[in-house]
Each structure stands twice: as structure tokens, then as C-alpha cells.
Amino acid sequence: MASSSGVLADKVAVVTGAGRGIGAAIAAKLAEMGAVAVLTARTRTTLQATAQSIAHAGGRAEIAECDVMDLHSVERFAQWVEKAFGRIDILVNNAGIGNSGPLHTMPPDQWDAVMNTNLRGVYYCIRSFAPMMIRAGSGEIINISSIAGKTALPNGAAYAASKWGLNGLSYSVAEELRAHNIRVSVVCPGSTNTDFGHQGKNTSKMLQPEDVAHVVTMLATQSPQSFASEVVLRPTQKP
Ligand SMILES: NC(=O)c1ccc[n+]([C@@H]2O[C@H](COP(=O)([O-])OP(=O)(O)OC[C@H]3O[C@@H](n4cnc5c(N)ncnc54)[C@H](OP(=O)(O)O)[C@@H]3O)[C@@H](O)[C@H]2O)c1
Known part of the structure; x- marks a missing residue:
């Protein structure tokens, strides 16, 4: 592997849901700081576009398709990462989907999709990647949750759960x-201002994906004795 410069030089950082939105911004920021960004999602074209813009900015990005809802897909992806890079230093579990509407009208398959992406998917990724980190004796796992994980979200009950x-x-x-x-x-x-679905909100007052990426890099660059375990990130003004 060619060596790079920066605080995260030659660290291997896997980002799920990195084809667009917050995941793409996190991957770009980690690559800018010297990490090899390993981008994954289900859609190859969006991954390629994100990887290209990282490469144009002078960073290194690799892509692999993976569906976090599918254990075999995640296991195959983890095996590929181990073979290609021999390590994983940072795992950002970012892939996630939302839902809208009252819970009693929600079809069961939508419930399954939300839970299997946002919760089971993180379990599958930790199950597949933590052993590599344990063997190395170090690692950083950063899970992208939401303020909806701290409060009520009417018409988003499954997402909040x-x-x-x-x-x-x-x-x-x-x-x-x-x-x-x-x-x-x-x-x-x-x-946060992404494609996530924010009907009726003022996008200019929202957080930008880069704001979330900034927090991720703060967490990934702490001194060894420091452990900021949770960051609640709010827009300054209500959107
Ligand atoms: N935007 C917000 O306001 C906001 C606020 C708080 C928290 N968040 C959280 O931030 C994370 C990213 O949100 P975002 O706004 O950037 O969403 P987004 O723009 O919709 O992007 C979601 C990404 O996740 C990928 N993805 C979805 N299902 C997947 C699966 N089964 N396997 C692998 N990848 C999958 C998508 O790619 P493919 O469809 O190609 O797979 C896409 O790259 C989510 O966890 C979300 O809950 C968002």
C-alpha cells in the first residue's frame, strides 16, 4: 500500500452507506486526513461517483458493494477487506433508512427494512469486523444514530425505535x-441536509453532512486515553 500523509495516514476506514449524504462526507473527510477510505453501499454507481471525487481531491478510496441487511454479504465484504488491506482501523456504521407515517399504518416489510438496516446491519458489521480489531488490539467503531434515538419522533416510530x-x-x-x-x-x-426526506424543513438551517463528518474525525483522532463515547449534534437553529 502506498503511504500517505495526514493524521490518519494509512489507516483503513470502512464507511457503510458511503454512496451519498452523510456517509459520502465522512469517507471524504477521513480520506482527506490520510486514511484509505473503503466505501460500501448497495449501489455501485453512487459509490464510484463518491470514490472519484475523493480521488480528484487527492485521497484514496476503494469501493465494494455490500447490503448490511444480509449477513453473508457483510461477511464477504469483511473477508475482502482483510485480504486487500490486512486490517481495519475505523468502522463507521452509517447506512440507515427512515420511515414516515403512523406506526399503525406501517406495512410489516417496511418495519423489517428499517430494523434490519439501522440495527441488525450494525450488529452484522460489528460481528464481521470486530474480530479483526480484537486481533490487532485496537480499533474505532463509530455508529451514526440520530437525535430520534433520544426523543419521540411521531410518524417515525420504527426509525426512532x-x-x-x-x-x-x-x-x-x-x-x-x-x-x-x-x-x-x-x-x-x-x-441533516441529505436526500433522507425532510418535507417542509428549511434546508439552510439544517446541519450539513460535513458537520457530521467533522464529529466523526474528532472521535477518530482522540488521544489514546480519551473516550468521548457519545456526541449529540444539533443544528444551531431549528430547521
Ligand atoms: N439526514 C438526516 O437528517 C439524518 C439525521 C440523523 C441521523 N441520520 C443518519 O445518518 C445516516 C445516513 O443518512 P443520510 O441522510 O446520509 O441518508 P441517505 O442520503 O439516504 O444515504 C444513505 C446511504 O445508506 C446506504 N444504504 C441504505 N441501505 C443500505 C443497506 N441495506 N446496505 C448498505 N447500504 C445501505 C445508501 O446506499 P444504497 O441505497 O445504494 O445502498 C446510501 O449510501 C443514517 O443512519 C441516518 O439514520 C440522518
Whole structure:
């Protein structure tokens, strides 16, 4: 692997849901800081576009398709990462989907999709990548949750439940992996200007994907004795 410069020089950083939005911004920022950004999502074309813009900016990005809802897909992806790079230093579990409408009108398959992406998907990624970090004796796992994981979200009950679950998962796994020198932290952003679906909100007052990326890099560059385990990130003004 060619060596690069920057605070995260030659670190291998896997970002799920990196084809667009917050994940693309996180991957770009980590690459800008010297990491090899390994981008994954289900759609190859958006991954290619994100990787190209990272390369144009002088960063290194690799892509692989993976569906976080599918254990075999995640396991294959983890095996490929181990073979290609021999390590993973940073795992950002960012892939996520929303839902809208009252819970009692929600079809069960939509419930499954929200839970299987936002919660089960993170479990599958930790299950597949944590052993590599344990063997290396270090690692950084950053889960992208939401303020909806800390409060009520009418017409987004399944999404809120998945993110409340993700927060509980994050706090608990942090304790499990602490002894292995692996930090597990969670970022809870408010409304962020992406394709996520924000009907009627003022996009100019929202957080930008780069704001979330900035927090991720703060977490990934802490000193060894420091462990910021949770960041709640709000827009200054209500959108
Ligand atoms: N935007 C907000 O206001 C906001 C606020 C707080 C938290 N968040 C959280 O931030 C994260 C990113 O949100 P975003 O706004 O950037 O969303 P987005 O623009 O819709 O992007 C979501 C990304 O996740 C990928 N993805 C979806 N399902 C996947 C699956 N099964 N396997 C692998 N990749 C999958 C998508 O690519 P493919 O469809 O190609 O797979 C896409 O690259 C989510 O976890 C979301 O809950 C967002």
C-alpha cells in the first residue's frame, strides 16, 4: 500500500452507506486526513461517483458493494477487506433508512427494512469486523444514530425505535470491547441536509453532512486515553 500523509495516514476506514449524504462526507473527510477510505453501499454507481471525487481531491478510496441487511454479504465484504488491506482501523456504521407515517399504518416489510438496516446491519458489521480489531488490539467503531434515538419522533416510530436500540447497542458493545482497546462511540445528529426526506424543513438551517463528518474525525483522532463515547449534534437553529 502506498503511504500517505495526514493524521490518519494509512489507516483503513470502512464507511457503510458511503454512496451519498452523510456517509459520502465522512469517507471524504477521513480520506482527506490520510486514511484509505473503503466505501460500501448497495449501489455501485453512487459509490464510484463518491470514490472519484475523493480521488480528484487527492485521497484514496476503494469501493465494494455490500447490503448490511444480509449477513453473508457483510461477511464477504469483511473477508475482502482483510485480504486487500490486512486490517481495519475505523468502522463507521452509517447506512440507515427512515420511515414516515403512523406506526399503525406501517406495512410489516417496511418495519423489517428499517430494523434490519439501522440495527441488525450494525450488529452484522460489528460481528464481521470486530474480530479483526480484537486481533490487532485496537480499533474505532463509530455508529451514526440520530437525535430520534433520544426523543419521540411521531410518524417515525420504527426509525426512532431502531435508533434508540442502536444507542443501547453502542453503549453496551463499548463496554464489551473496551478491554480490547477498541472504542465504540455513537453520534446522534439532528436534521441533516441529505436526500433522507425532510418535507417542509428549511434546508439552510439544517446541519450539513460535513458537520457530521467533522464529529466523526474528532472521535477518530482522540488521544489514546480519551473516550468521548457519545456526541449529540444539533443544528444551531431549528430547521
Ligand atoms: N439526514 C438526516 O437528517 C439524518 C439525521 C440523523 C441521523 N441520520 C443518519 O445518518 C445516516 C445516513 O443518512 P443520510 O441522510 O446520509 O441518508 P441517505 O442520503 O439516504 O444515504 C444513505 C446511504 O445508506 C446506504 N444504504 C441504505 N441501505 C443500505 C443497506 N441495506 N446496505 C448498505 N447500504 C445501505 C445508501 O446506499 P444504497 O441505497 O445504494 O445502498 C446510501 O449510501 C443514517 O443512519 C441516518 O439514520 C440522518
